[in-house]
Amino acid sequence: MSGSYYIPSETKWPFLSTVALIILFVGLSNYLNDESDLTLMFTGLALLMVVVYGWFSYVIKESEAGIYNSQVDMSFRWGMAWFIFSEVMFFSAFFGALYYARELSLPWLGGDGAKVSTNIVLWPQFENVWPSNGPENYGGDFIYMKAAGIPAINTLILLTSGLTVTWAHHGLKEAKRNQLIWGLIATVLLGFLFVGLQAYEYMHAYSDLNLKLTSGIYGSTFYMLTGFHGFHVTLGAIMLTVILIRCINGHFTSQNHFGFEAVAWYWHFVDVVWLGLFVFVYWL
Structure with a gap:
């Protein structure tokens, strides 16, 4: 019916x-x-x-x-939209924690402005500096992660992957099979390359920079934000691999391909989150 x-x-x-x-x-x-x-x-x-x-x-x-009819398709679209919205709130909470630590907690503990008594009475040795390793060097000595190097390379990788998945999407809508397949292959490879480089970055941070989860508020927010984002990139790369296999098997048409669109939405979302991470975690 x-x-x-x-x-x-x-x-x-x-x-x-x-x-x-x-x-x-x-x-x-x-x-x-x-x-x-x-x-x-x-x-x-x-x-x-x-x-x-x-x-x-x-x-x-x-x-x-x-x-699946048009009603089901609309349900899928709204479901994916609300899922991405929940992810936006998820990362907003983490970015909010970073902002609170840097702009409110550290100045308060460091005695800036009207909060000088807090520093004198409670934490006389605490300095308002970022990155911070806590009162009395609680987190131990470490070297912070700079924006140059792997973070900058990973930024280029994710931005490029956003272009390749869009190129693949145009290939699907225009029935250009080779463009679709090669665009997805490039996106999948770039996604897993990002994950591999971030794993190497973690090993470098842990062994060479002594940057750990216990390295004060900087270490905990660094791994919290980059770690959860890395998990989302891994999940997105896996989903893109599934979509690639489906495209090879001819599961999508130029009119009916929401499965592809949903994963593309998700991939663009993790791209945007990474830009925020690069600016507020690595750069500033």
Whole structure:
């Protein structure tokens, strides 16, 4: 019926993904606190990969069966839009924490302006400098991460990947298959290159700069912001890989390709977040 609306049947995937994420993060938390090895974390990661594969396959089969109409398509679009909005709020909270630490907490503890008594009475040794490693050098000596080098290269990589995914999108809309495939291949490679360079940056920061999670407010905000963004880039690169495979198999047409558009929206979002990170975490 033309006015019918497809209602998906009950599914186990949301429950299983929740279980996998709980196992993954409990394992990671235990490892970071030296309470266990990485076995539990990798168990959760393996289960999550199985769930993602099963869930993606299920949705793809529904799409290819042609049971989604315009109402379902609009539901998907609103769902993705609200998901990205929730991610905007997520990162806004982290950027807000960085702003609060730099512009409010540090001047207060350092005794700037009318807050001089706070510094004299409570923290006489504290200086309002950024990067800060806490009162009385609590976080230990470290070297801050500069914008030049890997961060600047990663900025160029992500901006270029935004261009290549847009080029691929135009290829899809204009039925130019080679442009679509090669644009996606370039985007996927650039995405994983970014992740690899950030992993190298972390090793350099930890071993050569002595920059750790315990390195005061600077270390915690640095790893919090860049780490969660790196996770989102990894997730986006995986989704782009799935979209690439689907494009190779001819799953999309110039009129019907919201799966591609949703991932492209997400990829542009992580591009914008990175620009904010580059300016406020690395540069300023």
